[in-house]
Amino acid sequence: MAPTSNATLVYSEIPTEAPVAGRHLKRVVDDSFDPDTVPLNGGFLVKTKGSLMDISATTKALSLDPYMRGKMRDPSKKSYTPAFELNKPLTTLGVGEVYRSEHPSVQAGQIFKGGMQLAEWAVVPPAAVQFGRVVENPEGLPFSTLIGACGMPGATAWVGLYDIGQAKKGETIFVSAASGAVGQIVGQLAKRDGLKVIGSAGSDDKVEFLKELGFDIAFNYKKQSTLDVLKDNGVDIFFDNVGGETLDAVLATINNKGRIIACGSISQYNVPEEKRYGLKNTMNVVTKSLRWEGFIVSNHDQTAFNETMPKLVKSGEIKTKEHITKGIDNGEAFVDMLDGRNFGKALISLE
Amino acid sequence: MAPTSNATLVYSEIPTEAPVAGRHLKRVVDDSFDPDTVPLNGGFLVKTKGSLMDISATTKALSLDPYMRGKMRDPSKKSYTPAFELNKPLTTLGVGEVYRSEHPSVQAGQIFKGGMQLAEWAVVPPAAVQFGRVVENPEGLPFSTLIGACGMPGATAWVGLYDIGQAKKGETIFVSAASGAVGQIVGQLAKRDGLKVIGSAGSDDKVEFLKELGFDIAFNYKKQSTLDVLKDNGVDIFFDNVGGETLDAVLATINNKGRIIACGSISQYNVPEEKRYGLKNTMNVVTKSLRWEGFIVSNHDQTAFNETMPKLVKSGEIKTKEHITKGIDNGEAFVDMLDGRNFGKALISLE
Numbered sequence: 001m002a003p004t005s006n007a008t009l010v011y012s013e014i015p016t017e018a019p020v021a022g023r024h025l026k027r028v029v030d031d032s033f034d035p036d037t038v039p040l041n042g043g044f045l046v047k048t049k050g051s052l053m054d055i056s057a058t059t060k061a062l063s064l065d066p067y068m069r070g071k072m073r074d075p076s077k078k079s080y081t082p083a084f085e086l087n088k089p090l091t092t093l094g095v096g097e098v099y100r101s102e103h104p105s106v107q108a109g110q111i112f113k114g115g116m117q118l119a120e121w122a123v124v125p126p127a128a129v130q131f132g133r134v135v136e137n138p139e140g141l142p143f144s145t146l147i148g149a150c151g152m153p154g155a156t157a158w159v160g161l162y163d164i165g166q167a168k169k170g171e172t173i174f175v176s177a178a179s180g181a182v183g184q185i186v187g188q189l190a191k192r193d194g195l196k197v198i199g200s201a202g203s204d205d206k207v208e209f210l211k212e213l214g215f216d217i218a219f220n221y222k223k224q225s226t227l228d229v230l231k232d233n234g235v236d237i238f239f240d241n242v243g244g245e246t247l248d249a250v251l252a253t254i255n256n257k258g259r260i261i262a263c264g265s266i267s268q269y270n271v272p273e274e275k276r277y278g279l280k281n282t283m284n285v286v287t288k289s290l291r292w293e294g295f296i297v298s299n300h301d302q303t304a305f306n307e308t309m310p311k312l313v314k315s316g317e318i319k320t321k322e323h324i325t326k327g328i329d330n331g332e333a334f335v336d337m338l339d340g341r342n343f344g345k346a347l348i349s350l351e
Numbered sequence: 352m353a354p355t356s357n358a359t360l361v362y363s364e365i366p367t368e369a370p371v372a373g374r375h376l377k378r379v380v381d382d383s384f385d386p387d388t389v390p391l392n393g394g395f396l397v398k399t400k401g402s403l404m405d406i407s408a409t410t411k412a413l414s415l416d417p418y419m420r421g422k423m424r425d426p427s428k429k430s431y432t433p434a435f436e437l438n439k440p441l442t443t444l445g446v447g448e449v450y451r452s453e454h455p456s457v458q459a460g461q462i463f464k465g466g467m468q469l470a471e472w473a474v475v476p477p478a479a480v481q482f483g484r485v486v487e488n489p490e491g492l493p494f495s496t497l498i499g500a501c502g503m504p505g506a507t508a509w510v511g512l513y514d515i516g517q518a519k520k521g522e523t524i525f526v527s528a529a530s531g532a533v534g535q536i537v538g539q540l541a542k543r544d545g546l547k548v549i550g551s552a553g554s555d556d557k558v559e560f561l562k563e564l565g566f567d568i569a570f571n572y573k574k575q576s577t578l579d580v581l582k583d584n585g586v587d588i589f590f591d592n593v594g595g596e597t598l599d600a601v602l603a604t605i606n607n608k609g610r611i612i613a614c615g616s617i618s619q620y621n622v623p624e625e626k627r628y629g630l631k632n633t634m635n636v637v638t639k640s641l642r643w644e645g646f647i648v649s650n651h652d653q654t655a656f657n658e659t660m661p662k663l664v665k666s667g668e669i670k671t672k673e674h675i676t677k678g679i680d681n682g683e684a685f686v687d688m689l690d691g692r693n694f695g696k697a698l699i700s701l702e
Contacts, residue, residue: 070638079638080607243634256431262636278629283594285613286645287421287430293644294637 006033007328008089008119015072018270018338024072025090025331033121035099040123044101046094046112048120048350060096061143062118064325064334064346065153065181066241068092069269080296090118093152095135095143096350103129111135113146120328120350131298139314148345149320150310153181156297157239158305160261161189164293165237169194172234174250177241177266178215179206179321181345186239187215188318198233200226200246202340209321209343227252242267244277251281254288262294270338324349357384358679359440359470366423369621369689375423376441376682384472386450391474395452397445397463399471399701411447412494413469414502415676415685415697416532417592419443420620431647440468446486446497447473447701454480462486464497471679471701482649490665499696500671501660504532507648508590509656511612512540515644516588520545523585525601528592529566530557530672532696533614537590538566539669549584551577551597553691560672560694578603593618595628602632605639613645621689675700 075083095113114132116122178199210218230253243265312318321344325333337346426434446464465483467473529550561569581604594616663669672695676684688697
């Protein structure tokens with residue numbers, strides 16, 4: 001094929017508070033990208049623009065996840081995941097069809113799921129195969145689902161609930177950011193397991209969705225006090241996606257021997273260190289014999305998840321809500337997600 | 352014997368900040384206490400004043416522990432341990448000789464260790480036998496040791512380190528309030544197990560004592576920044592007796608997969624809720640995959656501890672430092688302990 005254009009989302013400046021689309025993140029287009037000659041250096045090329053190859057389905061979906069905000073930092077600050085490199089495209093989890101490959105275990109036409117540049121065309125280095133994989137997709141699920149409910153966010157829900165939370169039938173779980181990519185899966189799994197499920201979200205639409213999913217109690221935390229809801233409903237397990245004031249309310253009200261599954265702190269990601277919410281109720285970790293535990297999903301075995309979740313999604317037992325942005329923007333979709341303006345799993349699809 | 356006097360330490364007012372000796376706590380004496388006729392209601396009487404029965408050793412030792420501050424609260428605030436009753440003597444863990452008994456499993460002359468009033472003569476209700484026990488004391492240890500290194504504080508160190516911390520040889524542990532009743536035992540056990548041990552304390556004397564105990568690093572947190580010490584010494588396990596700023600420094604610097612053994616928060620006990628230190632670095636529970644876990648020692652099996660610790664203390668392998676106040680005061684010894692003016696396990700001895 002002839003050279004084409006390749007849009008990417010480039011990380012152009014370290015934000016101190018909320019990143020601004022077009023400033024900290026910028027759409028940058030290479031107008032003379034040649035998929036047939038771009039050097040692969042032993043890796044492979046994941047394509048977009050399905051129409052070129054006569055595929056009507058989406059050929060690439062790229063994940064937008066809150067943890068990516070943590071990578072937009074001064075690289076001298078160490079963390080479990082390296083900082084993004086300035087003036088290069090963001091990297092993210094994506095799924096797409098392989099256009100051309102120099103890698104022995106990845107063939108053109110196969111579906112690859114793993115880390116890649118947030119770009120229309122992404123050259124994936126050979127090392128990335130270690131963290132990604134060729135996907136069979138026997139259920140024929142949309143690519144968006146493969147990086148959502150059946151991907152990292154779904155696995156995060158699964159590992160958190162089962163490996164960390166050790167949830168038992170009859171217990172009560174509270175999920176914050178419950179309509180988000182992880183929260184919506186946590187709540188549905190917990191319902192299947194016979195737990196009482198409470199969820200909070202930031203709009204009435206989202207609350208309505210949680211009720212459709214079968215949440216026993218769902219509330220809009222902007223209208224109703226989290227503390228008030230929780231103090232009337234003894235919570236055994238908190239799946240924490242937000243941190244901050246919500247977490248403090250949980251610490252104040254959670255039952256003895258409660259567990260806090262530390263998954264994320266989205267309320268604090270855009271807050272500079274000196275302005276972060278200071279938790280006041282941590283003494284209760286002692287007095288209530290709490291277990292508060294964080295985890296990085298990639299350090300946990302995902303075999304059971306990978307075997308089970310695609311079937312549950314295919315059968316409709318687990319429903320998914322996705323917030324799909326078509327095409328690469330200046331970072332607006334990412335910024336919106338950090339602010340809770342997405343409704344469901346945020347992702348970019350390229351067709 | 353003839354009626355005698357019985358001094359008690361009475362809880363007379365709920366403190367909002369630091370309790371004041373003589374105001375929130377008061378020595379109250381009953382001048383006509385008759386050990387031979389006082390109603391036992393099926394319980395038994397633990398005596399003091401050994402000279403009356405020609406015993407030269409201490410006949411009673413009463414524990415002063417930081418958790419007791421948590422019981423000086425409005426009783427409508429629920430916690431794992433009930434609030435003290437106003438205008439009654441404090442209750443605490445004590446050990447002493449039984450003078451008279453109506454309880455079938457407790458005989459006069461035996462040593463009883465368990466909950467009792469902070470009083471020279473304490474009538475122990477029958478229900479208390481469930482939480483206490485007759486002690487054989489084959490090692491002939493001083494009573495102070497039975498409520499210190501071989502009592503609840505020692506058991507707290509043991510359970511925290513082994514059940515919660517799951518410490519492994521070669522790891523680094525940091526102990527705050529390290530010269531205190533719990534901290535000194537934690538550090539010595541950890542050294543025996545081949546850990547690198549770091550301890551902080553609030554005076555140079557205490558630091559010197561920690562070095563004598565074999566701590567690898569000991570520092571005075573009032574002179575040296577905890578954050579500075581910790582950032583140069585990757586900590587795997589934190590045994591937290593103090594909470595607050597020290598805990599925040601640990602959260603900032605602890606290694607990935609670190610464990611925080613939540614034992615106490617003495618820096619915050621005298622601080623009213625609205626002035627409590629707000630922890631800023633709790634996001635690291637997620638990013639570092641930390642496990643932060645509280646426990647109540649009485650919920651854990653103490654068989655191994657009870658079998659092992661008296662021998663270690665008797666042989667001198669585990670050393671103990673005790674801060675002994677002779678006789679019942681107006682609460683000064685308790686108030687001092689909350690402020691760190693004790694040096695070692697705080698207790699009251701009655702001879």
